[in-house]
Amino acid sequence: MAETEREAIREATLEGLDAAARKGNHGGRPAVITDDMIHTMLRRRAAGEAVDKIRKDLIIPTGKRKGHNPSLASIYRALAEHEETQRYPDAVEQARVEYAALHQGLSPH
Template identity: 60%
Template sequence: MLPTVLRRRAGGESVEQIQPDLIIPTGKRKGQSPSVGSIHRALAEHAKREAYPAAVEQAHADFAAMNNGPLPQPRTPAEG
Protein backbone atom coordinates (compact mmCIF):
# COMPACT_ATOMS: atom_id res chain seq x y z
CA MET A 1 0.00 0.00 0.00
CA LEU A 2 2.86 2.39 0.78
CA PRO A 3 3.99 2.72 -2.87
CA THR A 4 0.43 3.65 -3.83
CA VAL A 5 0.23 6.26 -1.07
CA LEU A 6 3.63 7.72 -1.99
CA ARG A 7 2.74 7.90 -5.69
CA ARG A 8 -0.62 9.55 -5.07
CA ARG A 9 0.83 11.96 -2.48
CA ALA A 10 3.41 12.99 -5.10
CA GLY A 11 0.44 13.72 -7.36
CA GLY A 12 -0.96 16.15 -4.80
CA GLU A 13 -3.63 14.04 -3.10
CA SER A 14 -4.13 14.14 0.66
CA VAL A 15 -4.10 11.05 2.88
CA GLU A 16 -7.81 11.58 3.51
CA GLN A 17 -8.47 11.38 -0.25
CA ILE A 18 -6.34 8.25 -0.69
CA GLN A 19 -7.55 6.30 2.38
CA PRO A 20 -10.96 5.12 1.07
CA ASP A 21 -9.32 3.55 -2.00
CA LEU A 22 -6.89 1.39 0.00
CA ILE A 23 -7.81 -2.13 1.05
CA ILE A 24 -6.07 -4.23 3.72
CA PRO A 25 -5.13 -7.51 1.96
CA THR A 26 -4.71 -9.85 4.96
CA GLY A 27 -5.39 -10.24 8.65
CA LYS A 28 -8.24 -9.41 10.95
CA ARG A 29 -9.25 -6.28 9.02
CA LYS A 30 -8.93 -7.90 5.57
CA GLY A 31 -11.07 -6.08 3.01
CA GLN A 32 -11.35 -2.87 5.04
CA SER A 33 -9.56 0.43 4.55
CA PRO A 34 -6.69 1.33 6.88
CA SER A 35 -7.21 4.26 9.23
CA VAL A 36 -5.81 7.66 8.35
CA GLY A 37 -3.58 7.38 11.43
CA SER A 38 -2.13 4.08 10.18
CA ILE A 39 -1.28 5.68 6.86
CA HIS A 40 0.39 8.62 8.58
CA ARG A 41 2.42 6.22 10.77
CA ALA A 42 3.54 4.29 7.69
CA LEU A 43 4.57 7.54 5.99
CA ALA A 44 6.50 8.64 9.09
CA GLU A 45 8.31 5.29 9.29
CA HIS A 46 9.16 5.52 5.59
CA ALA A 47 10.54 9.03 6.06
CA LYS A 48 12.66 7.79 8.98
CA ARG A 49 14.06 4.92 6.90
CA GLU A 50 14.86 7.33 4.07
CA ALA A 51 16.55 9.84 6.39
CA TYR A 52 18.61 7.34 8.41
CA PRO A 53 19.26 4.22 6.27
CA ALA A 54 22.45 3.27 8.14
CA ALA A 55 20.67 3.38 11.50
CA VAL A 56 17.86 1.17 10.20
CA GLU A 57 20.34 -1.37 8.82
CA GLN A 58 22.22 -1.41 12.14
CA ALA A 59 18.98 -1.90 14.08
CA HIS A 60 18.07 -4.84 11.82
CA ALA A 61 21.54 -6.36 12.31
CA ASP A 62 21.32 -5.88 16.09
CA PHE A 63 17.89 -7.50 16.20
CA ALA A 64 19.06 -10.45 14.11
CA ALA A 65 22.10 -10.93 16.36
CA MET A 66 19.95 -10.71 19.47
CA ASN A 67 17.58 -13.38 18.14
CA ASN A 68 20.27 -15.65 16.73
CA GLY A 69 19.35 -18.52 19.04
CA PRO A 70 17.12 -21.42 18.11
CA LEU A 71 13.64 -20.53 16.98
CA PRO A 72 10.92 -21.35 19.51
CA GLN A 73 8.68 -24.24 18.56
CA PRO A 74 4.90 -23.79 18.36
CA ARG A 75 3.05 -24.65 21.56
CA THR A 76 0.57 -27.47 21.60
CA PRO A 77 -3.02 -26.69 22.61
CA ALA A 78 -2.42 -28.37 25.99
CA GLU A 79 0.44 -25.90 26.71
CA GLY A 80 -1.57 -22.83 25.60
Protein backbone atom coordinates in the same frame (compact mmCIF):
# COMPACT_ATOMS: atom_id res chain seq x y z
CA MET B 1 6.42 -7.81 50.80
CA ALA B 2 3.93 -6.77 48.10
CA GLU B 3 6.61 -4.66 46.45
CA THR B 4 8.98 -7.64 46.31
CA GLU B 5 6.25 -9.79 44.77
CA ARG B 6 5.50 -7.10 42.20
CA GLU B 7 9.17 -6.87 41.26
CA ALA B 8 9.40 -10.68 40.91
CA ILE B 9 6.37 -10.69 38.59
CA ARG B 10 7.86 -7.83 36.56
CA GLU B 11 11.20 -9.63 36.15
CA ALA B 12 9.48 -12.87 35.13
CA THR B 13 7.39 -10.99 32.57
CA LEU B 14 10.44 -9.27 31.10
CA GLU B 15 12.31 -12.59 30.90
CA GLY B 16 9.33 -14.14 29.09
CA LEU B 17 9.14 -11.25 26.61
CA ASP B 18 12.89 -11.50 25.99
CA ALA B 19 12.66 -15.25 25.39
CA ALA B 20 9.77 -14.73 22.96
CA ALA B 21 11.71 -12.02 21.11
CA ARG B 22 14.67 -14.37 20.70
CA LYS B 23 12.29 -16.85 19.05
CA GLY B 24 11.04 -14.12 16.71
CA ASN B 25 7.71 -13.54 18.44
CA HIS B 26 6.79 -9.95 19.14
CA GLY B 27 3.66 -8.66 20.79
CA GLY B 28 1.18 -6.22 19.39
CA ARG B 29 -1.06 -6.17 16.40
CA PRO B 30 0.32 -6.88 12.94
CA ALA B 31 0.81 -3.85 10.72
CA VAL B 32 -2.13 -3.14 8.42
CA ILE B 33 -0.11 -0.98 6.03
CA THR B 34 1.97 -3.07 3.63
CA ASP B 35 5.02 -1.95 1.66
CA ASP B 36 2.88 -1.92 -1.49
CA MET B 37 0.41 0.42 0.21
CA ILE B 38 3.23 2.77 1.25
CA HIS B 39 4.58 2.78 -2.31
CA THR B 40 1.11 3.60 -3.64
CA MET B 41 0.59 6.36 -1.07
CA LEU B 42 3.97 7.95 -1.81
CA ARG B 43 3.40 7.85 -5.56
CA ARG B 44 -0.11 9.33 -5.33
CA ARG B 45 0.90 11.98 -2.78
CA ALA B 46 3.73 13.03 -5.08
CA ALA B 47 1.08 13.54 -7.76
CA GLY B 48 -0.73 15.91 -5.39
CA GLU B 49 -3.56 13.65 -4.27
CA ALA B 50 -5.06 14.08 -0.79
CA VAL B 51 -4.44 11.35 1.80
CA ASP B 52 -8.17 10.99 2.54
CA LYS B 53 -8.87 10.25 -1.12
CA ILE B 54 -5.99 7.75 -1.27
CA ARG B 55 -7.26 6.01 1.90
CA LYS B 56 -10.54 5.09 0.22
CA ASP B 57 -8.67 3.04 -2.40
CA LEU B 58 -6.47 1.12 0.05
CA ILE B 59 -7.68 -2.27 1.29
CA ILE B 60 -6.24 -4.12 4.30
CA PRO B 61 -5.11 -7.54 2.97
CA THR B 62 -5.02 -9.62 6.19
CA GLY B 63 -6.10 -9.75 9.80
CA LYS B 64 -9.18 -8.78 11.71
CA ARG B 65 -9.98 -5.81 9.45
CA LYS B 66 -9.30 -7.62 6.16
CA GLY B 67 -11.19 -5.95 3.32
CA HIS B 68 -11.60 -2.60 5.12
CA ASN B 69 -9.79 0.67 4.56
CA PRO B 70 -6.98 1.60 6.97
CA SER B 71 -7.56 4.54 9.29
CA LEU B 72 -6.03 7.93 8.59
CA ALA B 73 -3.98 7.53 11.77
CA SER B 74 -2.50 4.25 10.47
CA ILE B 75 -1.64 5.87 7.17
CA TYR B 76 0.03 8.90 8.74
CA ARG B 77 1.90 6.65 11.19
CA ALA B 78 3.17 4.43 8.36
CA LEU B 79 4.24 7.47 6.35
CA ALA B 80 6.09 8.91 9.37
CA GLU B 81 7.87 5.59 9.97
CA HIS B 82 8.82 5.40 6.30
CA GLU B 83 10.15 8.96 6.40
CA GLU B 84 12.15 8.13 9.53
CA THR B 85 13.78 5.12 7.83
CA GLN B 86 14.67 7.33 4.88
CA ARG B 87 16.13 9.99 7.15
CA TYR B 88 18.41 7.61 9.08
CA PRO B 89 19.23 4.70 6.74
CA ASP B 90 22.46 3.83 8.58
CA ALA B 91 20.65 3.51 11.91
CA VAL B 92 17.96 1.34 10.35
CA GLU B 93 20.55 -0.96 8.78
CA GLN B 94 22.44 -1.22 12.09
CA ALA B 95 19.21 -2.14 13.88
CA ARG B 96 18.53 -4.86 11.31
CA VAL B 97 22.05 -6.27 11.74
CA GLU B 98 21.69 -6.27 15.53
CA TYR B 99 18.26 -7.90 15.31
CA ALA B 100 19.60 -10.62 13.00
CA ALA B 101 22.49 -11.26 15.39
CA LEU B 102 20.11 -11.42 18.36
CA HIS B 103 17.81 -13.75 16.43
CA GLN B 104 20.74 -16.10 15.76
CA GLY B 105 21.75 -16.01 19.42
CA LEU B 106 24.91 -13.98 18.80
CA SER B 107 26.07 -10.86 20.57
CA PRO B 108 25.20 -7.81 18.40
CA HIS B 109 28.50 -6.09 19.24
